[in-house]
């Protein structure tokens with residue numbers, strides 16, 4: 596995401612304001628995708644998603660985007676550094692058939708298509724595998740699933756892992772090979 600998460604006066608709801616230049620924006624596409632899959636508990640609940648086409652978004656300093664997106668999302672808890680102790684985190688991933696000992700393990704395990712494909716084969720949880728297949732369906736090559744981009748939903752049957760923010764702003768990695776080659780050719784030509 597390229598934006599900010601803000602508190603709201605609605606219970607258990609946060610507002611995210613982000614910038615995008617066009618409708619291929621990876622965060623916009625991610626929110627659109629999970630809106631279609633709200634039955635998958637590994638994705639955040641989305642209550643509203645609006646795009647303001649004529650509203651420039653300025654994040655910090657000089658960088659600005661042509662359009663502003665606003666998402667109302669359920670409020671979640673941090674995975675690391677919050678109320679969950681490390682043994683519980685290890686056990687939650689063990690329940691998915693995965694071994695995560697330190698926060699850094701997450702980033703490398705979900706770094707790109709190849710490693711995510713391995714997790715899909717390894718996980719014992721079909722719903723988690725579905726969520727990962729949906730991430731791959733965007734076509735992008737690398738992901739941004741460091742430990743800060745995972746969250747927890749506290750439920751009456753225990754904590755649920757949630758994928759918060761799997762992509763980063765610049766989307767060069769999701770451009771097909773051929774297009775990248777052509778672009779680099781144009782840059783040096």
Ligand SMILES: Nc1ncnc2c1ncn2[C@@H]1O[C@H](COP(=O)(O)OP(=O)(O)O)[C@@H](O)[C@H]1O
Nearest residue numbers: 596597598600609668669670671672743744760
């Ligand atoms: N749904 C949420 N509930 C609670 N905190 C959130 C939520 N979404 C984001 N945050 C807080 O904001 C931080 C950044 O959110 P994120 O979506 O990863 O955007 P970015 O990567 O652009 O900073 C998170 O690490 C978390 O601390």
Ligand SMILES: [Mg+2]
Nearest residue numbers: 596743744760
């Ligand atoms: Mg993030």
